[in-house]
Amino acid sequence: MDDLRDVDEPVDESELAIEGALRPSSLAEFVGQQKVRGQLQLLLDAARIQQRPADHILLSGPPGLGKTTLAMIVAHESDRPLRLSSGPAIQHAGDLAALLSSLTPGEVLFIDEVHRMARSAEEMLYLAMEDFRIDIMVGKGAGATSIPLDLAPFTLVGATTRSGLLPNPLRDRFGFTAHLEYYEPVELERVIERSARLIGxxxxxxxxxxxxxxxxxxxxxxxxxxxxxxxxLIVHGDGADADHAIVDAALDLYDVDPIGLDRLDRAVLDAVVRRFRGGPVGLSTLAVTVGEEAETIESVVEPYLVRIGFLGRTPRGRVATPEAYAHLGVRSPESMLELDDL
Structure with missing residues (x-):
């Protein structure tokens, strides 16, 4: 079965169209992140009153919490056009220079995964963010000269899932930094209620x-x-509502268990618990065991398992917790020791 998680995988056009339709277009429609919404509203209102572009904004946090949506809202509420790009697409200073020089006054530039930009592009971005200017090098060697190029004032919205990888000079040039938190179940229910209404x-x-x-x-x-x-529901529902039984049947079909673990999550837990007797086990060894990339396990699987207390990180490797044993229905070493003491 397909893993219903946030990974870099191809999505068909119909899925993209639905995702776009479900995105809120204003801060008032945006569910959750109340503190960040209030801070952004103040930032945008002040810029509107002073008739200037908003300060540069850095949005950090795990994938899927609304960073791209907030960037679109910033452009919409500022009544400015939005330009979309990503860090991996900017691998040379020339790529960034071409992008920046084509911006119109007040335009909002969104760079997703900004921490993955090339170092030469990052250094060019420092000057662009601070003085709305870049220096273009012409020629090579001793005869090379630097030609300054003025830019139209713009607002940069950067998004990152790993803010610790951003160099301090770049981070310091953002006028506002927000960290998005995971949603509470009651907030997700509001998201689902709104989305269900929109898709009928x-x-x-x-x-x-x-x-x-x-x-x-x-x-x-x-x-x-x-x-x-x-x-x-379309295939098996016979016109019924998506009740609890339908939800259970649908998500069980896609291997999503009652706490959100899917096939890969359980494979990782099972390997640590049964294959390596609870750990510690190194990340690369664990990746080979489950047949997945180490980066995928570290960035997609581990954060949730650590957050819910099923997995621990130690200097020697990953270890399973008693909660992980209980979820898999396996006796933990601690419970076995307790039985031996009886």
Whole structure:
């Protein structure tokens, strides 16, 4: 079965169209992140009153919490055009120079995964953010000269899932930095209620709560699970609402268990618990064991397992907790020792 998680995988045009339709277009429609919303609203209102572009904004946090959506809202509420790019696409200073020189006055530039930009581009961005100017090098060697190029004032919105990888000079040039937190189940229920209304699916409160419990605190995953429930309802529902039984059947079909773990999550836990007797086990060894890239395990699987207390990181490697043993229905070493003492 396909893993319903936030990974870099191809998405068909219909899925992209639905995701776009589900995105809120204003801060008032945006669910959750109340503190960040209030801070952004103040930032945008001040810029509007002073008739200037908003300060540069850095949005950090795990994938799927709404960083791209907030960038779109910044452009929409500022009544400015939005230019989209990403760190991996900017691998040379020339790439960034071409992008910056084509911006119109006040335009909002969104760079996703900004920490993955090339170092030469990062250094060019320092001057562009601070003075709206870049220096273009012409020629090579001793005869090379630097030609300054003025830029139209713009607002940079950077998004990153790993803010610790950003160099301090770049981080310091953002006028506002926000960290997005995982959502509470009640907030996800509101996201699901809104999305269900937009895609025309009737989802009773108890079914919304069940989807929210399996969504790993992430709105993007909640919307994806909702779409799979909708698909199941179309095929097997016979015109019924997406009740608790329908949600259970649909998500069980896609290997999403009652707390949101999927096939890969359980494979990682099972390897640590059964194959390596609870650990510690190194990341590369664990990746080979489950047949997955180490980066995928570290960035996609581990954060949730650590957050819910199923996995621990130690200097010697990953270790399973008693909660992980209990979830898999396996006796933990601690419980075995307790039985031996009786």
């Amino acid at each position: 699916v009737a989802v009773p409160p108890e079914a919304r709560a069940e989807i929210a419990r399996r969504s790993r605190g992430t709105p993007r995953i909640a919307n994806r699970l909702l779409r799979r429930v909708r698909d199941y």
